[in-house]
Amino acid sequence: AQKITQTQPGMFVQEKEAVTLDCTYDTSDQSYGLFWYKQPSSGEMIFLIYQGSYDEQNATEGRYSLNFQKARKSANLVISASQLGDSAMYFCAMREIQGAQKLVFGQGTRLTINP
Amino acid sequence: SAVISQKPSRDICQRGTSLTIQCQVDSQVTMMFWYRQQPGQSLTLIATANQGSEATYESGFVIDKFPISRPNLTFSTLTVSNMSPEDSSIYLCSVVVRETGELFFGEGSRLTVL
Numbered sequence: 001a002q003k004i005t006q007t008q009p010g011m012f013v014q015e016k017e018a019v020t021l022d023c024t025y026d027t028s029d030q031s032y033g034l035f036w037y038k039q040p041s042s043g044e045m046i047f048l049i050y051q052g053s054y055d056e057q058n059a060t061e062g063r064y065s066l067n068f069q070k071a072r073k074s075a076n077l078v079i080s081a082s083q084l085g086d087s088a089m090y091f092c093a094m095r096e097i098q099g100a101q102k103l104v105f106g107q108g109t110r111l112t113i114n115p
Numbered sequence: 116s117a118v119i120s121q122k123p124s125r126d127i128c129q130r131g132t133s134l135t136i137q138c139q140v141d142s143q144v145t146m147m148f149w150y151r152q153q154p155g156q157s158l159t160l161i162a163t164a165n166q167g168s169e170a171t172y173e174s175g176f177v178i179d180k181f182p183i184s185r186p187n188l189t190f191s192t193l194t195v196s197n198m199s200p201e202d203s204s205i206y207l208c209s210v211v212v213r214e215t216g217e218l219f220f221g222e223g224s225r226l227t228v229l
Contacts, residue, residue, distance in 0.1 A: 034210075035218075043205045045220040091157060096219065101146050101211055103218065105158045 002027045002094050004106035011111045013082050020067070021077040021109050023092035031097040034075040036066065039089040039108075048090075051075060053096075053097075079111075085112045117142050117212050121221030128228050133196045136224045138208030140189045143220045145176045146211040147185060152223075153218040161206075188213075200227045 002025040013019045025034065032053045036098040038046040051059045051066045067076040085091060092106040118141040138147065145149050147164040161168040161181055170183035185191040195202050208221040 037220075043223045043225055045158075045207065045223070047219075100163065101150055101218075102160055102163060103158075103209065104160075108157050 002029070002032075002096070002104045004092050004094050005105055006092055006106035006109050008109045009107070011109055013111065013113055015084060015113050015115050016081055018078060018080045019082050019086075019111065021079075021090050021111065023075045023077065023106060024056075025073050025075060025092075025094050027073075027094065029096055030056050033097060034066070034068070035093040035095065035103065036064070036075075036077045037091045037093065039091060039111045040088075041088075045091075049077065082113050084115060087111060116217070117144070117210060117219045119210060119219055119221040120210060121208050121224055123224055124222060125225040126227070128198050128226060130199055130228060132198055133194055134198065134226060135192050135194045136206055136208070138191045138193070138210075138221055140210050143188045143213040144210040145213050145216075147182070147191045148209040149183060149191070150207040150209060151204045152207065158207065161193070164193075195226065198226075200228045202226065203228045 005024045034050040034051045035090050049059050049061045049064045049066050051068045058068050063080045065078045089108045091108045093103045095103045120139040122137045149161045150158040152158045158171045161176045162172040162183040164183050166185050175212050182194045205223045205225050207223045211218050
């Protein structure tokens with residue numbers, strides 16, 4: 001069974017600083033995808049970034065990058081130059097490429113950006 | 116991309132009643148999922164909605180409590196039956212687009228049960 005672990009319930013960061021949100025995963029699948037989502041207080045799930053298990057390069061999307069270390073089974077999200085609007089819940093998730101294709105989520109990290 | 120219309124966006128319900136949530140997609144999808152997010156918690160998969168057949172439920176969720184329909188490739192409903200305050204949650208529809216394999220979420224339905 002797949003499992004996602006986020007060990008940081010809450011993070012507090014000064015505006016303009018970089019922040020790393022931790023995510024480790026466990027799976028017996030060879031082919032899988034890793035996702036990060038942002039959830040503001042409105043409740044919608046905002047897709048941030050995706051990393052495929054066979055991708056050799058770390059994914060980047062603007063201020064977001066994913067530090068993918070396959071041997072260590074970690075997929076940490078790095079947000080550079082944090083902004084007040086980055087304050088939200090952040091979820092790491094994993095999805096099988098074949099089969100059920102459902103997303104399995106970690107517990108989430110609440111990020112607060114201080115001015 | 117896909118545009119997902121999820122209704123209602125929010126509702127306040129009385130204990131013992133049932134509410135049906137709709138999820139409509141503007142493109143053909145292969146998979147449709149329903150998630151629950153209890154207050155302060157992560158997302159938990161309720162079931163996979165299968166077209167023309169019974170949904171596949173995850174451990175801890177049963178059809179009598181959460182009946183699901185999926186009559187075609189672009190529409191599904193989730194009913195929360197005989198609600199109690201513990202059912203107060205955000206319920207989210209998620210789809211996998213047939214053409215691209217990408218996964219999208221609806222905006223969620225925030226239910227409060229009094």
